[in-house]
Structure formats: structure tokens, C-alpha cells
Amino acid sequence: MSMEQLKSDVAEFAALLEQAKSARVKGVLTTGKAEVEREIVNLEMKARLAAERQASGSSEAKRYLHELTDYGWDQSAKFVKLFITLNGVQGCSEEAVTVNYTETSLQLHVCDLSGKDFGLTVNNLLHAIDVDKSYRKIKTDMVAIYLKKAEEGVNWDVLTSIQKRLKQKQDTEMTKDTDNPESALVNIMKKMYNDGDSKTKQMIAKAWTESQDKSRMGKEFGGAGGLDTLGDL
Numbered sequence: 001m002s003m004e005q006l007k008s009d010v011a012e013f014a015a016l017l018e019q020a021k022s023a024r025v026k027g028v029l030t031t032g033k034a035e036v037e038r039e040i041v042n043l044e045m046k047a048r049l050a051a052e053r054q055a056s057g058s059s060e061a062k063r064y065l066h067e068l069t070d071y072g073w074d075q076s077a078k079f080v081k082l083f084i085t086l087n088g089v090q091g092c093s094e095e096a097v098t099v100n101y102t103e104t105s106l107q108l109h110v111c112d113l114s115g116k117d118f119g120l121t122v123n124n125l126l127h128a129i130d131v132d133k134s135y136r137k138i139k140t141d142m143v144a145i146y147l148k149k150a151e152e153g154v155n156w157d158v159l160t161s162i163q164k165r166l167k168q169k170q171d172t173e174m175t176k177d178t179d180n181p182e183s184a185l186v187n188i189m190k191k192m193y194n195d196g197d198s199k200t201k202q203m204i205a206k207a208w209t210e211s212q213d214k215s216r217m218g219k220e221f222g223g224a225g226g227l228d229t230l231g232d233l
Contacts, residue, residue: 027169068120
């Protein structure tokens with residue numbers, strides 16, 4: 001998907017969020033918007049790396065960036081710690097493993113590990129971090145990233161603000177809405193599902209499962225199958 005299309009999708013998500021009234025609808029739209037914004041960041045990182053390699057005239061231009069999505073995290077009173085498994089990363093030089101920080105995001109790049117580049121982007125951190133005091137360590141088959149909490153002692157119950165919103169949505173009892181927001185949600189989800197790639201469809205299916213009762217899904221999509229009917233949208 002092109003950068004122009006992704007930016008158009010973000011603008012559409014933002015417009016739909018302004019119109020949405022139901023907390024359930026807002027939660028699903030927020031998740032979708034965050035997913036597209038992450039894709040934009042990754043495309044920008046790939047373009048930057050490609051430009052740098054082309055400028056250097058090296059054979060590195062033949063390498064592709066492999067996006068990392070799996071990691072573990074923990075915290076102490078002072079730090080939030082991310083653990084990213086990468087076999088053989090201890091063989092990389094210090095210069096080949098970099099992390100760019102902002103107050104609310106991080107971007108890991110591992111250059112030329114077994115002929116491949118790897119990247120991880122985490123946006124919308126739950127709370128601000130101290131960029132100057134954040135750092136990373138290269139361990140055996142692992143990169144550990146230490147995010148210094150801007151406010152020490154504050155507990156992070158989730159890693160990102162997006163996850164926080166979803167958790168709040170799931171924990172909040174939904175009151176009956178006479179305007180039946182589920183109908184509007186179904187139409188929005190159908191459009192996003194039909195227009196999305198495989199990753200977007202997986203994201204929508206997951207968000208839908210977490211936000212809808214299975215019996216209600218059966219009624220809205222005309223059968224008890226719920227998610228199975230998404231493939232026919």
C-alpha cells in the first residue's frame with residue numbers, strides 16, 4: 001500500500017473518530033488508526049535506510065528490512081524494559097544496533113544481522129520517557145531496551161496509550177444505546193475489511209472479537225459464525 005493511501009486512511013479514521021459516539025466504535029477506530037500510523041512509520045524508516053544505502057553506494061542496498069512485532073516488557077520504579085529476541089545479535093557491532101527515542105516512542109534498527117536488517121517501532125507510549133537517560137544493551141540473542149521513566153514510581157499497567165484505551169473500553173460496561181451504534185460499526189468495519197490488506201483484516205478481526213459479544217455478532221452478520229462471515233464481506 002502506498003504512503004499516500006496510508007495517509008488518506010489515517011485522515012479517514014480521524015474523521016470517523018470525530019463522528020463516533022459509542023465508546024465501542026471509538027475503540028475499534030482508534031486501534032485501526034494506530035495500526036496505519038505504525039505502517040507509515042515503518043515505510044518512512046525503510047525509505048530512509050534505502051536512501052542512506054544508495055548514497056553510500058554499498059551492497060547493503062540489496063538487504064530488506066524485516067519488521068519485528070514480538071517482544072516482552074517489564075518495569076521497575078525507574079525504567080520500563082523491553083526485551084527483543086534476535087538470534088546472533090551479540091555478533092553485531094555497537095554501531096549496528098541503534099535506537100531512536102522520543103518522549104513517547106522508540107525505533108530500534110539492527111543493521112546487517114546475517115545479511116538482514118531488523119526494525120521495531122513502538123509509538124504512543126503510555127507515559128513520557130527521559131530520552132537522554134534511556135539506553136539499550138546487546139545480550140546473547142537479545143536486545144534489551146531501557147526506557148527511563150520521566151516520572152519515577154509511576155506504574156505502567158500497559159505499554160502504550162492505545163492499549164490503555166482498549167483496556168478501558170473492555171473494562172467499561174456498555175449501556176444500551178437507543179441509536180443502535182452496532183449498525184454503524186458494522187458498516188464501518190465492512191468497509192475497512194474489504195479495503196484492507198491481510199494484516200489489516202487480521203487486526204480488524206481481533207479488535208472485533210474483543211469488542212463484540214459472539215451472539216451479537218451472529219445477529220449483525222446474519223449467522224452464528226461471527227468472524228467467519230468477515231471473509232464474505
